Amino acid sequence: MASDADHAGFEEFARSRAAQLYRSAYLLCGDAHTAEDLVQETLAKVYDRWRRPLGGRIDNPAAYAQTTLTRTFISGRRRRSSGEVPYADLPAAPLADASDGADLRLDLQELLGGLSAVDRAVLVLRYVEDLGVDEVAHHLGITPGAVKNRSMRALARARDRSTT
Structure with missing residues (x-):
């Protein structure tokens, strides 16, 4: 069972690394929603390891999270459901990104x-x-x-x- 300190430590880690993980996930997936899902799945896996009472200590959480993100992406692409393609005729055109x-x-x-x-x-x-x-x-x-x-x-x- 994770202590309150472990939980708080993970929350701090997740907040500090979420943007970087999302950037990597977005480049891997090419889709904002899929990237968000990938980051959530990655953080869930990291938290599962983080809260283990014995042997759960992660020496380099940032590297572990990046590895988990990458491997989760690759294994997800191998699944049969990853071949799903969104419907081509969308009701409205997406807005252009106004940023540089x-x-x-x-x-x-x-x-x-x-x-x-x-x-x-x-x-x-x-x-x-x-x-x-x-x-x-x-x-x-x-x-x-x-x-x-x-x-x-x-x-x-x-x-x-x-x-x-």
């Missing part, structure tokens, strides 16, 4: 959207979260060579898509 850099974000979303879940995760962790090859490999449970290979190939596919 909206076009760049849309271009980035479009480029990332054409990649596999693992390739997308590699690029987000490497180039958006600015993690090293070894850190990305650890987060994804793959070898550093696989990270380098996936980065190179995913960037090449993204470049090809951007020129067409």
Whole structure:
């Protein structure tokens, strides 16, 4: 059972990391609602580990949360239900984003959207979260060579898509 101090500590952690987790989730998912769900699922998993009486101590909660977020995203994409596609004919057009850099974000979303879940995760962790090859490999449970290979190939596919 978690103590009040453990609960308060987790709440503080969740508040301080939620924005960063959401940013990563949004880039992975490409959809605000799905990103919010992914962050909630991630924080629930982290809290479950956080509140364990024995062996629940997390040495680096931020890294653990990022790894959990990435692996939850990838495993969710493997599920059969992740192939659902929203209905194409929406009743109203979405409002344009009035903030600076909206076009760049849309271009980035479009480029990332054409990649596999693992390739997308590699690029987000490497180039958006600015993690090293070894850190990305650890987060994804793959070898550093696989990270380098996936980065190179995913960037090449993204470049090809951007020129067409």
